[in-house]
Amino acid sequence: MMRRGANLPSIGEFNQSVVLDAIRLSPGGVSRVEIAAQTGLSSQTVTNVARRLIAAGLIREGERLASGPGKPRTSMHLVPGARTAIGIHLDPSFITYTVVDLAGSVIARASTATPRVVSPDDVIESMARSVDALVDDAGIDRGQLLGIGIAAPGPLDLEAGTVNNPPLLDGWDDVALRDALGRALDLPAILEKDVTSATVGELWSSHDADRDDFAVFYLGTGVGLGLALDHSVRRGATSNLGDIGHVRVSDRGAICRCGNSGCLGDNIAPARLVRAAAERGVIALPDLSDHVSVAQAYAAVGEAARRDERAHTLVAEMAADIATAVVTIANMLDLSDIVFSGAFWNHISDVALPEIRRRVGDSRAYMLPHALRVSTSSLGADATAVGAGCQVLSSAFAPSDAQLVPRALA
Numbered sequence: 001m002m003r004r005g006a007n008l009p010s011i012g013e014f015n016q017s018v019v020l021d022a023i024r025l026s027p028g029g030v031s032r033v034e035i036a037a038q039t040g041l042s043s044q045t046v047t048n049v050a051r052r053l054i055a056a057g058l059i060r061e062g063e064r065l066a067s068g069p070g071k072p073r074t075s076m077h078l079v080p081g082a083r084t085a086i087g088i089h090l091d092p093s094f095i096t097y098t099v100v101d102l103a104g105s106v107i108a109r110a111s112t113a114t115p116r117v118v119s120p121d122d123v124i125e126s127m128a129r130s131v132d133a134l135v136d137d138a139g140i141d142r143g144q145l146l147g148i149g150i151a152a153p154g155p156l157d158l159e160a161g162t163v164n165n166p167p168l169l170d171g172w173d174d175v176a177l178r179d180a181l182g183r184a185l186d187l188p189a190i191l192e193k194d195v196t197s198a199t200v201g202e203l204w205s206s207h208d209a210d211r212d213d214f215a216v217f218y219l220g221t222g223v224g225l226g227l228a229l230d231h232s233v234r235r236g237a238t239s240n241l242g243d244i245g246h247v248r249v250s251d252r253g254a255i256c257r258c259g260n261s262g263c264l265g266d267n268i269a270p271a272r273l274v275r276a277a278a279e280r281g282v283i284a285l286p287d288l289s290d291h292v293s294v295a296q297a298y299a300a301v302g303e304a305a306r307r308d309e310r311a312h313t314l315v316a317e318m319a320a321d322i323a324t325a326v327v328t329i330a331n332m333l334d335l336s337d338i339v340f341s342g343a344f345w346n347h348i349s350d351v352a353l354p355e356i357r358r359r360v361g362d363s364r365a366y367m368l369p370h371a372l373r374v375s376t377s378s379l380g381a382d383a384t385a386v387g388a389g390c391q392v393l394s395s396a397f398a399p400s401d402a403q404l405v406p407r408a409l410a
């Protein structure tokens with residue numbers, strides 16, 4: 001769905017973001033006439049806005065298109081490198097750093113294991129050093145950096161910018177991550193729940209006009225759901241939307257900390273797959289209390305599942321549990337798409353994706369009159385970090401979604 005503009009002078013800034021969106025989503029270039037038709041803006045408004053965007057260096061004019069009657073049309077193109085943003089994903093197992101440009105493309109990246117048994121202050125300090133190193137190594141112009149987007153596991157207090165004791169991040173109780181990192185790097189910072197950032201990344205990078213109502217099924221060290229309805233990301237009352245860990249998906253499984261058994265989060269937890277694979281002799285049992293060792297073992301199980309029957313069965317069982325949750329969620333929200341994302345997804349997707357598609361297709365609980373599209377995020381393993389960076393761009397250019405406007409653009 002293309003956002004529609006309005007021809008009132010008082011909301012010029014909104015129109016600026018509408019026009020920039022239209023150009024951003026047309027990598028092959030788009031003419032003023034086409035933008036006017038897509039957005040409902042008058043051609044005079046489009047021309048005025050385009051002039052401002054060109055002056056700000058955000059777009060450029062391309063070749064003249066002489067086809068058809070009337071004046072030749074000049075195509076307009078995004079200048080992707082005109083502004084950049086830093087996107088960081090803090091997962092209990094690893095921290096991913098990206099620099100993204102206006103097109104949402106990654107121009108630099110790095111990742112490290114999340115340090116254990118140190119204070120969050122030390123982690124934040126090392127995060128700041130990692131960002132500095134990344135920006136310097138990649139030769140990023142600091143004057144064009146709009147800010148930092150940080151994606152972290154919930155629960156979060158977005159107003160205070162704090163991380164409030166996520167189940168898998170020991171010692172992160174009421175930590176002012178946003179302000180501490182923003183201060184350390186002297187840049188405006190946004191904090192967002194990981195699944196929400198992943199969803200923003202999908203919205204920012206998706207050229208699929210039909211993808212308006214979708215969920216991002218997120219497999220990190222924990223599991224979560226990000227949601228977009230009517231092409232807008234949803235956050236809920238306290239921006240903590242998407243905890244699906246205790247959705248009951250089967251009769252089997254250990255007793256969850258909530259007291260039930262068969263909870264999605266427990267059933268598909270990386271440590272659970274790794275332990276089961278070790279019990280069946282697929283891999284050696286790693287230290288299950290160490291997230292990094294578990295992540296490495298999980299990758300090995302995913303790799304083995306392509307040819308080892310025992311590993312394949314374990315991943316297929318996980319896929320069955322995921323499919324049960326997918327059907328419930330899609331029914332409840334009338335979704336058109338489920339997009340799988342998160343660093344742990346990519347290790348199992350070869351086996352899990354076809355299995356989930358098959359099970360959703362066969363499910364007698366599936367109630368929607370349309371087929372559900374089930375796919376893997378095109379943003380790859382860095383999707384959440386990229387989304388956090390896109391969120392900074394989105395906040396800068398889309399007043400409707402504004403949480404901060406780091407800098408005047410023109």
Ligand SMILES: [Zn+2]
Nearest residue numbers: 246256258263
């Ligand atoms: Zn539970």
